[in-house]
Amino acid sequence: xxxxxxxxxxxxxxxxxxxxxVDLEIKGGEVHAIMGPNGSGKSTLSYVLSGKDGYAVTGGSxxxxxxxxxxxxPEQRAAAGLFLAFQYPVEIPGVGNMTFLRxxxxxxRKARGEEEMSAAExxxxxxxxxxxxxxxxEMLKRPVNxxxxxxxxxxxxxxxMAMLEPKMCILDETDSGLDVDAMKLVSEGVNALRSEGRGFxxxxxxxxxxxxxxxxxxxxxxxxxIIKTGGPELALEVENNGYADIxxxxx
Amino acid sequence: MADAAxxxxxxxxxxxxxxxxxxxxxxxLREDALARLRVMGLPQRxxxxxxxxxxxxxxxxxxPHAAVLDSDEAPMFGDVERLQIVFVDGVFDAEASDDLSLxxxxxxxxxxxxxxxxxAKNVYGVLETRGQTPVARPLAALNTAFATDGILIHVTGKxxxxxxxxxxxxxESSDAILHHCIKLDEGTELTLLENGPAAARxxxxxxxxxxxRASFHHIRTQxxxxxxxxxxxxxxxxxTESAFRSFTMTVxxxxxxxxxxxxLTGDDALAHVAGACVGDGDFVHDDTVFITHDAVNCExxxxxxxxxxxxxxxxxxxxxLVKAGAQKTDGYQISQSLLLDGxxxxxxxxxxxxxxxxxxxxxxxxxxxxxxxxxxxLRSRGVPEGEATDLLxxxxxxxxxxxxxxxxxRADITDRLGAWLQRHRG
Numbered sequence: 001x002x003x004x005x006x007x008x009x010x011x012x013x014x015x016x017x018x019x020x021x022v023d024l025e026i027k028g029g030e031v032h033a034i035m036g037p038n039g040s041g042k043s044t045l046s047y048v049l050s051g052k053d054g055y056a057v058t059g060g061s062x063x064x065x066x067x068x069x070x071x072x073x074p075e076q077r078a079a080a081g082l083f084l085a086f087q088y089p090v091e092i093p094g095v096g097n098m099t100f101l102r103x104x105x106x107x108x109r110k111a112r113g114e115e116e117m118s119a120a121e122x123x124x125x126x127x128x129x130x131x132x133x134x135x136x137x138e139m140l141k142r143p144v145n146x147x148x149x150x151x152x153x154x155x156x157x158x159x160x161m162a163m164l165e166p167k168m169c170i171l172d173e174t175d176s177g178l179d180v181d182a183m184k185l186v187s188e189g190v191n192a193l194r195s196e197g198r199g200f201x202x203x204x205x206x207x208x209x210x211x212x213x214x215x216x217x218x219x220x221x222x223x224x225x226i227i228k229t230g231g232p233e234l235a236l237e238v239e240n241n242g243y244a245d246i247x248x249x250x251x
Numbered sequence: 252m253a254d255a256a257x258x259x260x261x262x263x264x265x266x267x268x269x270x271x272x273x274x275x276x277x278x279x280l281r282e283d284a285l286a287r288l289r290v291m292g293l294p295q296r297x298x299x300x301x302x303x304x305x306x307x308x309x310x311x312x313x314x315p316h317a318a319v320l321d322s323d324e325a326p327m328f329g330d331v332e333r334l335q336i337v338f339v340d341g342v343f344d345a346e347a348s349d350d351l352s353l354x355x356x357x358x359x360x361x362x363x364x365x366x367x368x369x370x371a372k373n374v375y376g377v378l379e380t381r382g383q384t385p386v387a388r389p390l391a392a393l394n395t396a397f398a399t400d401g402i403l404i405h406v407t408g409k410x411x412x413x414x415x416x417x418x419x420x421x422x423e424s425s426d427a428i429l430h431h432c433i434k435l436d437e438g439t440e441l442t443l444l445e446n447g448p449a450a451a452r453x454x455x456x457x458x459x460x461x462x463x464r465a466s467f468h469h470i471r472t473q474x475x476x477x478x479x480x481x482x483x484x485x486x487x488x489x490x491t492e493s494a495f496r497s498f499t500m501t502v503x504x505x506x507x508x509x510x511x512x513x514x515l516t517g518d519d520a521l522a523h524v525a526g527a528c529v530g531d532g533d534f535v536h537d538d539t540v541f542i543t544h545d546a547v548n549c550e551x552x553x554x555x556x557x558x559x560x561x562x563x564x565x566x567x568x569x570x571x572l573v574k575a576g577a578q579k580t581d582g583y584q585i586s587q588s589l590l591l592d593g594x595x596x597x598x599x600x601x602x603x604x605x606x607x608x609x610x611x612x613x614x615x616x617x618x619x620x621x622x623x624x625x626x627x628x629l630r631s632r633g634v635p636e637g638e639a640t641d642l643l644x645x646x647x648x649x650x651x652x653x654x655x656x657x658x659x660x661r662a663d664i665t666d667r668l669g670a671w672l673q674r675h676r677g
Contacts, residue, residue: 050631051630051631052627052631053623053627073630073635073636074627074630074631075630075631075633075634075635075636075639077631078630078631078632078633079633083631084631086628086631089628090622090624090625090627090628091625092622092625092628092629092643092646093646094643094645094646094647094649094650095642095643095646099642100629100632100642103629103634103638103642104629104632104633104634105633107632107633107634107635107638108632108633111633111635143646144628160632164632164633
């Protein structure tokens with residue numbers, strides 16, 4: 001599904017290497033988690049994969065189902081099936097959430113040569129999916145993320161994911177700013193989307209999200225590299241002992 | 252007047268090039284306006300309110316030529332049940348116009364309204380004169396003196412449909428001067444729609460007297476002709492508990508200057524004036540607004556949004572004057588530009604002058620680019636860059652467009668702005 005090989009990335013406007021050779025292989029149906037101390041490059045990885053400006057790839061590759069992601073525009077990556085749930089979802093005044101969702105869904109369909117969804121069909125689908133995430137009609141009508149609480153913003157991210165049905169989902173610190181109930185709701189939303197043909201990359205600081213979204217693999221990232229890979233028990237180790245032991249171990 | 256003087260004095264040169272139409276009641280009003288004009292002189296670059304916008308092409312005797320736009324876009328307001336009045340290059344077109352009778356209003360043409368005791372005597376040039384202080388508006392005085400025609404509407408009830416003034420531009424050298432007067436009696440209502448390119452050069456004055464508890468809605472579209480020059484003025488005076496709402500969409504045009512002068516003279520009155528404009532390249536759009544609060548508990552609201560690209564220029568000069576005694580005034584003014592590249596410019600001069608102590612006035616003016624974070628967010632969801640930029644640009648314009656109360660018209664205007672953006676992608 002997602003194949004990252006020796007990916008090296010620096011910031012565009014300063015000579016600072018952020019990723020120093022990341023290797024990661026995610027197959028359909030798998031959930032991978034990346035943990036790591038602040039500044040280790042976790043969020044950079046998610047931005048580079050989704051095509052945000054400001055980064056320069058200096059080596060390596062990233063492909064989704066064999067197609068090179070790094071040469072594509074952000075919208076092409078989305079149409080190819082990549083989805084990033086933002087750590088800080090952006091507020092867009094003046095653009096209705098519904099309009100936004102429908103524009104996105106139909107833009108992707110168009111890019112893939114599929115038929116666009118009619119207004120009536122879209123409404124039916126979005127209402128059903130919103131209900132599962134306890135997103136009410138009022139929230140759908142408001143401008144994108146405007147006046148949403150932290151939890152509402154994250155639920156809105158998951159709603160987008162559910163509507164767009166991507167192949168590869170990256171969740172960047174989706175647990176940040178969530179209380180226990182909201183985390184449960186968001187996790188249920190994510191778990192409902194788990195399927196054979198879909199991969200997940202969950203970036204998080206805390207093990208507790210992984211109690212809800214159970215990973216198949218856990219990777220520890222530090223200083224721009226994945227330094228250790230294991231099963232769910234690795235997340236528990238981090239939770240109990242912090243990163244110091246692991247960092248010392250590989251040093 | 253000596254010919255030599257005409258050559259050296261642009262005001263006299265302009266006056267000499269025009270012919271004052273003859274009339275009955277309107278004649279002395281025209282003479283008065285001519286006298287006012289001579290005292291003021293035509294605008295010049297050094298005038299305070301013309302320092303951002305060059306007036307010379309508006310004040311030279313010959314109108315610069317403007318190509319006639321060949322557009323296949325559906326005419327504006329085509330789906331609206333309306334009474335349509337058509338002017339071609341400033342000339343009334345009886346064939347294309349509807350019958351001028353409608354219950355609740357009387358409509359006449361300035362050129363043929365010749366009864367001696369005409370109601371318009373108390374409006375024509377009267378509101379314009381009031382609007383000449385403290386800021387002179389010579390092009391409006393010129394209009395009052397020399398307007399060749401216009402529509403006079405006396406509103407005595409609540410007509411079942413809007414009046415639509417549609418302009419057509421068919422001659423490359425047309426130079427049109429039209430002057431409309433509207434008088435709304437107490438408790439009456441009128442919606443006025445205006446659309447279409449009017450002439451190569453267009454000087455238009457609209458005077459609106461809004462009596463107590465009357466309500467006036469105005470929705471206007473200017474464009475899409477590229478080479479036009481237009482100077483328009485709205486003068487309005489509002490009575491107690493009355494309402495004035497005016498929205499203008501402007502697309503294209505090398506020079507458009509829209510002045511709006513509003514006087515709130517009755518308590519609890521409301522005035523909302525808004526504009527959404529989009530310009531690409533050789534484009535200057537100037538909104539100059541002056542709102543005087545001279546009564547208690549009135550609300551005024553100015554919302555102006557401009558989208559500019561490829562060296563286009565936007566100007567906003569907006570003033571709120573709150574006179575002593577105009578307590579509980581609620582004044583709001585926002586002027587914003589979205590610059591789609593580094594070549595365009597927005598010049599804004601917001602002014603507040605307040606002599607009452609119990610008022611709430613706020614104003615803001617900003618100039619900015621597309622929000623990169625929002626753009627990336629949209630693109631990361633699969634929306635192509637061009638479409639995402641258009642969506643954000645329409646969102647920027649929405650605060651102004653939302654001032655239109657009529658839902659279908661709001662949607663139509665939004666669609667047209669969207670179509671323009673699509674045609675003018677970078």
